[in-house]
Amino acid sequence: MSEMNLQEAVVTTRLDAVVNWGRKNSLWPLPFGTACCAIEFMSVMASKYDMSRFGAEAMRFSPRQSDMMLVLGTVTNKMAPVLRTIYAQMAEPKWVISVGVCASSGGMYRTYATLQGIDRIIPVDVYVPGCPPRPESMLYGVMKLQEKIEKEGLGMRKDHIRRFYESLERQKELEARTGLTGQQAIREMLLDAAATGAPTIF
Numbered sequence: 001m002s003e004m005n006l007q008e009a010v011v012t013t014r015l016d017a018v019v020n021w022g023r024k025n026s027l028w029p030l031p032f033g034t035a036c037c038a039i040e041f042m043s044v045m046a047s048k049y050d051m052s053r054f055g056a057e058a059m060r061f062s063p064r065q066s067d068m069m070l071v072l073g074t075v076t077n078k079m080a081p082v083l084r085t086i087y088a089q090m091a092e093p094k095w096v097i098s099v100g101v102c103a104s105s106g107g108m109y110r111t112y113a114t115l116q117g118i119d120r121i122i123p124v125d126v127y128v129p130g131c132p133p134r135p136e137s138m139l140y141g142v143m144k145l146q147e148k149i150e151k152e153g154l155g156m157r158k159d160h161i162r163r164f165y166e167s168l169e170r171q172k173e174l175e176a177r178t179g180l181t182g183q184q185a186i187r188e189m190l191l192d193a194a195a196t197g198a199p200t201i202f
């Protein structure tokens with residue numbers, strides 16, 4: 001038997017590098033589709049663009065089986081509590097891509113009924129600009145998210161998610177104490193945050 005060459009037989013690495021490699025190549029998308037961007041997203045999953053090339057083809061409509069939410073379309077204030085609940089139910093660690101100008105900033109809907117950016121109520125990792133963004137742009141957004149995951153420390157996301165859950169508890173407590181609906185409670189929290197100069201409620 002030939003002498004074992006340790007350099008060929010052994011690979012050394014860091015735990016976070018291996019874990020992040022697995023995470024970034026096995027993202028499970030959850031489409032939160034509310035408008036036209038969701039139609040554009042259908043082509044991203046189809047054969048021409050084919051998101052499975054990036055290991056992210058296992059699309060699920062259950063938040064418990066997903067870790068990458070794509071918000072695709074206009075989000076109204078009425079939908080804000082639903083979006084927060086679905087985000088809360090997703091498996092951890094979890095990531096969010098805001099697709100299109102509507103999700104990212106309210107877009108052309110500068111109205112009292114439209115949430116002026118989902119990042120006010122849930123953490124967002126990547127923004128894809130456009131109206132609608134081309135399928136290539138969405139794929140580029142997924143690639144940017146993969147780059148981000150690759151560089152993350154394993155504990156980094158915990159703090160981030162803890163702050164979100166704390167804000168969800170504050171929302172539930174406000175609803176229970178005042179009888180407000182989820183939509184009204186979020187609005188109150190947004191107004192309070194704006195008064196202190198904070199851009200988000202978490």
Ligand code: SF4
Nearest residue numbers: 036037100102131132
């Ligand atoms: S960004 Fe444009 S394409 Fe996307 S949901 Fe808004 S209006 Fe529709």
